[in-house]
Amino acid sequence: MRTAEIALRFGESELNAFIASHPAWEEAASEGLGWRQAQLDSRVLAAAAAKLSSRARALLELALRQLGPLPFDEERLRKAGAIQGRWSGAELLQGLIELRQAGIVFAVRKSWGDELFFLPGDAFAAWLHALFPFGPVPLAREQARQITDRQGADCAPLGMKLLDGLRTLVMAGMRFNAKGVLPKKVISKTAGRLFMKEGDLEGWTAAFAYRDDYPKPVALLLDLALTLDLLLEDEDGYVWNAETGEVWLNLPEIVRERELAALFVSRYMTADFNLAFPSAALLHVAPFKWYAVGDAAAWLSKLAISSPNADMQASNRQQAMLSGLACCLRVLQACGWLEQGRTKDGIEVFRWRVLAANVPQAEPGRIYVQPDCEIIAAQDVPFYVRWHLEEVAEFVQAGVVTVYRMTKAKAAQAVKQGWTGEGMLQFLRDASGNDVPENVAALILEWSRQAGSVQIEQATLLRCAGSEIAQQLASEPSLRELLVEQLGDRTFVVELRQLNTLLKGLDQLGCCAVKPPLSEQLERAGKSRNKSRSQTAKPQAGLFYDPVGLKHFTLHTEVPLLIKAHEALKQLPSSWTRQLRAYHSSTKREILERALELHTAVELRSDSSILSFIPSTLHEAEGSWRISGWLKQEDGAEPSEISLRPEMWEEMRLIVPATEE
Structure with a gap:
């Protein structure tokens, strides 16, 4: 579930109340940011994390490093914490409550009562950058000059591919065939405008509907358009949403590409941990600086430890992360956001091409109308100009510049869509900043006059x-x-x-x-007649299956103050929790059984040492018993798993998680 859906279901004002009331959001409140804005601003998130308790921050780091962007339940959280050996399950759950009280983590209830917890799906990358900024050092300028075999420098960004694909769809027609999908001719024509091949997306295994009907690039186009509400769906097919489309076409290029990149990563790269982590990290790489792929993989494998791979050797973890990173680089290059190359020493390198949000926007480019009826559009020509240009001119070819041509057939088609000859000329004047060549203007007026000379009405x-x-x-x-x-x-x-x-x-x-x-x-x-299909069409879920979609579950808007274990601990003898005491072996076992049941840690005194111990499993052993678990690590050291017999400590007590730190 992403920030927009949470706001819709939780309530925008209720979410903004977190910013106004919780001390973690002091910086966001001082800047006048709402909750949704704060969740996507890594600078604000870093300031919020610094004001969390050590337990809540540790849980947040654990969720990012080990659980990733997918929802998790209490059991998975406890197992992840046990691997680290720093916090008991009860302490983690109390930290989880703190994060929920701050509006950082949310919960949904399944139909059978179990709870799932999650970070907003589109906030994962910003939180990752806030707590773990990209670590590798970029190549020195001298090394960067020697890069060869560069790939992706001339690849159009995904926003441009989306524009071209949608323009082709709208002109070709988007009515479904008898199977409820677009006709093959329309699919083929659209795929030809995307300049994205199936091989470019190798290794990206995101699942989607109609796999036998739509090539993956076309399915991606349709899903993005539906997700952004650029297309609506009715019983007959898809409809261009002119209202939302007009806003999208007029977005600044940098804003549009950054939003698309963030949506792509949060929607399509989250199902596989080895893709989710690298793709989220790449969103915040410094643009146009070259990095070694090996350095990035080493940093990622050290930082990201997914629970299923927790027993992997370091070398295997790095290899898995390297494979995931390679897939991310390949897919993001196909989206036009990334460039790859190789140094003269054979080191594979990459750089991010999407500019930062605070970079000043350049003046929009202009088209050039040639006397031979060709129209040239450079890459900086605004999207709204390109969109309307394809209504009046034929697309010829794409490349460093896009070439269109005015034709009699296209002029006639434009007249059918409501254009007049003078309207076309005025549009070309505005988009080029110059007069249209006289011979071209004369042709446009003649073609439009002929096209409008007859009319068929019902x-x-x-x-x-x-x-x-x-x-x-x-x-x-x-x-x-x-x-x-x-x-x-x-x-x-x-x-x-x-x-x-x-x-x-x-x-x-x-x-x-x-x-x-x-x-x-x-x-x-x-x-x-005179009623647009878009008036009856409705937004629809996209074609891709959403791994963080929780729309069928009930979102919790109330947050408890204490974990369930607190009430159970009150029912135990107070001496078990208040102070260290010596007990008989049978009582030691009973206390440990309760600790296992309530997922709490215990404090043990052995000789003059006091240990904090997180019990894991109780074992029967040759007429006696033993307990295995982890020594709590407070300093970030590697967890130490040990096994103890009852005679190995003298005194003990249950540790009750504090409600505040």
């Missing part, structure tokens, strides 16, 4: 018995606007959409006319 006829009745109806004020045109002395043209209104008016005058039998197609046309 209508029906009102035929009167005589000219006197026709004159009477024509002079009736209530009917005058409904009778579009008179043919001869006793016949009128009536628009289909006005037919029912006309029949009611005739009834009121005592002229009872029978409604003519219309074909189903004409009936539908009469009802829907």
Whole structure:
């Protein structure tokens, strides 16, 4: 679940109350940020993390490093904490409550009552950067000059691919076939404009619907468009959402690409931990600085320790992370956000191409209208210009610049869509900043005149018995606007959409006319004429399965103050928790059994040493018993797993997790 959905279900004002009331969000409050803005700002998140208790911060770091962006339950959290050996399960759950009280972690309840906890899916990358900034050092300038075999420098960014694909879809038609998918001809034409091949996405295993019908690049295009509400869906197919589309087309390029990159990582790269971690880290790499792939893989493998791979040797972890990083680099390069290369020593390198949000936006580029009717658009031409340009000109080729051509057929098609010759000329003048060449302007006006010289309309006829009745109806004020045109002395043209209104008016005058039998197609046309399909279409879930989607579960808006173990601990003898005491072996075992049940740590005194111990498993052993577990590590050292017999310590007590630190 991402920030937008949380805000929709939790309530924007309730979320903003976290910012106003919780001390962790002091910096966000001072800058006037809302909750949603704060969750995506790594600088603000770093300031918030610094104000958390050590236990809450440790839990947050644990969730980032070991659990990743996917939802988790209490059992998985406890196991992850046990591997680290620093916190008992009860302490982690108390830290979890602290994070929920701060509006950092949220919970949903499954239908059978179990809870799942999660960070907002689109906040994972920002939190990762806030707590663990990208560590590798970029290549020196001298090394960067010697990079060869560069790939991806001329790849259009995903926003441009999305624009081209959507423009092609809208022009080709987006009605479904009998199978409920787009026709093969439309799919093929769209795929040709994306300049993204299946091989470019090798290793990216995100699952999606209609795998047998849509190539992965086309499925990605459709899913992004549906997720961004650029396309809506009705019973017949997809519809361009003009309202949302206009906003998207007018976004600054840097903002649009950064938002797309963040959406791509949070929606498509989270299911596999070895992809989720590298892709999230790459979002915050310094742009246009070269890094060694090996350095990045080493840093990632040291930082990210996923629970399923916790027993991996360090070399195997690094190899798994290197494979994941290689896949991320390949996929993000196909999206036009990343460039790869190799130094003269054979070291593989990469650099991020998406500019930071605070970089000043350059002046928008202009198109060039040539005397031969060709139109040249450089990469800095705004999206809204490109979108409308494809309504009036044929696409020819893409590259460093995109080439279009004015043609008679395209001008005729533009006229059908509502353009006039003068309107086309004014658009070209505004987009180029210059007058259109005289010969091109003359052709456009001639083509548009020819295209608009005839018109086909759907209508029906009102035929009167005589000219006197026709004159009477024509002079009736209530009917005058409904009778579009008179043919001869006793016949009128009536628009289909006005037919029912006309029949009611005739009834009121005592002229009872029978409604003519219309074909189903004409009936539908009469009802829907001048009404956009986008008015009846609705937003739909995308084609890709969302690994962080929790929309079917109930979002908890109330946060408990204490973990369940606190109430159970109150029922135990107070001496078990208040002070270290000596006990018989059977009582020691009983205390440890309760510790295992409540997931708490115990304090043990052996000779003059006091140890904090997290019990894990109770074993029967040759007429006695022993307990295995971890010595608590407070200094970040490697966890120490040990096994103890009851005679190995003298005194003990249960540790009750503090509600505050």
